[in-house]
Amino acid sequence: MNIDIAVPTYNSAQWLDAFLESIVQQDFSNWRIVTRDDGSKDGTENIILSWGNRLGEKIKIIKNPEKINLGIVGNYEAIFDECCAELIMVGDPDDVWKPGKITLTYEVMMQAEKEFGVDMPIVIGTDAEPVDKDLKPISPSLWKWARMNTNSTSKLSLMVMENPVLGPTMLFNRPLLTLAMPLNGGAAYHDWWLALVACAFGKIVLIKKSTLLYRRHGANDSLEPLTQNYSQAAKKIGKAHSRVQFLIRQLALQATAFSLRFRDKLKTSDYLALEAASCLPSSTMVMRRVRVIRHGLWFGSFIKNVGMMVFL
Structure with a gap:
């Protein structure tokens, strides 16, 4: 086949x-x-x-x-x-x-x-x-x-x-x-x-x-987006903080595992970005934002990035 x-x-x-x-x-x-x-x-x-x-x-x-x-x-x-x-x-x-x-x-x-x-x-x-x-x-x-x-x-x-x-x-x-x-x-x-x-x-x-x-039927493994449009995002502001924190923990664990597995193969800039993502949950509020900006750890839209910088 x-x-x-x-x-x-x-x-x-x-x-x-x-x-x-x-x-x-x-x-x-x-x-x-x-x-x-x-x-x-x-x-x-x-x-x-x-x-x-x-x-x-x-x-x-x-x-x-x-x-x-x-x-x-x-x-x-x-x-x-x-x-x-x-x-x-x-x-x-x-x-x-x-x-x-x-x-x-x-x-x-x-x-x-x-x-x-x-x-x-x-x-x-x-x-x-x-x-x-x-x-x-x-x-x-x-x-x-x-x-x-x-x-x-x-x-x-x-x-x-x-x-x-x-x-x-x-x-x-x-x-x-x-x-x-x-x-x-x-x-x-x-x-x-x-x-x-x-x-x-x-x-x-x-x-x-x-x-x-x-x-999309309510029992999917992937999450519903909170940012389908600006009005819906505003209505779901109460969920935004917990969603951002969940995503940050999730991507940090994956970044940690990825950098450990492929450390010897990665470009220096990629390795540093992974390390920065790995450290986000344990960093102070100020350092989280510094790491995001310094290493370009951005989501795919302006509204998502605003939410991240507010709730990070």
């Missing part, structure tokens, strides 16, 4: 059929799904088994008879360990892929590997279309909805703070996965960690096109 599609599941019964059907309906057929259920308490496992009967060799089901829950990062790591293709995609079972998604990202990957070489760690990412639980549109663009700066992918100090490369839009190659593994013990999110590795040591290529319906 050209592409392995990593699909972790956990209590996904409500969405799983629609997601898998959107893969089957793609115009690119040289793929295999690799999936593991993380101890679901609904009917997810039975749905996976029924798809196993339908897809045969085009799906690999990693058994979990003890129903051990590894968490989202641990489940992805277990699945990535079983992926053998040179190219890997990521699929969240609550999304729906748009037609042509695989072909588009595959063709761009082929161009990128031709330009940069097959040994270069590369990830391809796209925009996504946020929708509600019933697939009704929320916004035509995740990047605009969440106020993400796609130009941040060229600078590690910016990627440390925020990741515009959404996991279910990703197609990445074997050199990137080899360098990024293991994930557990370091990654805040699997996609953020992979994007950091690509930013530091490889290439990130973003396609300014939405390739999937990104379902």
Whole structure:
């Protein structure tokens, strides 16, 4: 198979059929799904088994008879360990892929590997279309909805703070996965960690096109943005302080793990930026702001940066 599609599941019964059907309906057929259920308490496992009967060799089901829950990062790591293709995609079972998604990202990957070489760690990412639980549109663009700066992918100090490369839009190659593994013990999110590795040591290529319906249903692993517009941000000011503090702790732990893992490979400026991010939770209020400014640790929008400087 050209592409392995990593699909972790956990209590996904409500969405799983629609997601898998959107893969089957793609115009690119040289793929295999690799999936593991993380101890679901609904009917997810039975749905996976029924798809196993339908897809045969085009799906690999990693058994979990003890129903051990590894968490989202641990489940992805277990699945990535079983992926053998040179190219890997990521699929969240609550999304729906748009037609042509695989072909588009595959063709761009082929161009990128031709330009940069097959040994270069590369990830391809796209925009996504946020929708509600019933697939009704929320916004035509995740990047605009969440106020993400796609130009941040060229600078590690910016990627440390925020990741515009959404996991279910990703197609990445074997050199990137080899360098990024293991994930557990370091990654805040699997996609953020992979994007950091690509930013530091490889290439990130973003396609300014939405390739999937990104379902938001209240139980997502990722957080809702507080800054969809200025009026909503003002109404949610009470949540802003706790959100900023949570994000700072999260990115600091990831920055610490990243700098420890790759210290000997990093450019000096990147290492210093990671060290500064690592120190944010334990620094004084004044020093936090000094570190942010000195090392360029900015989010992707003005309003987010104002919130950070107020609540940091």
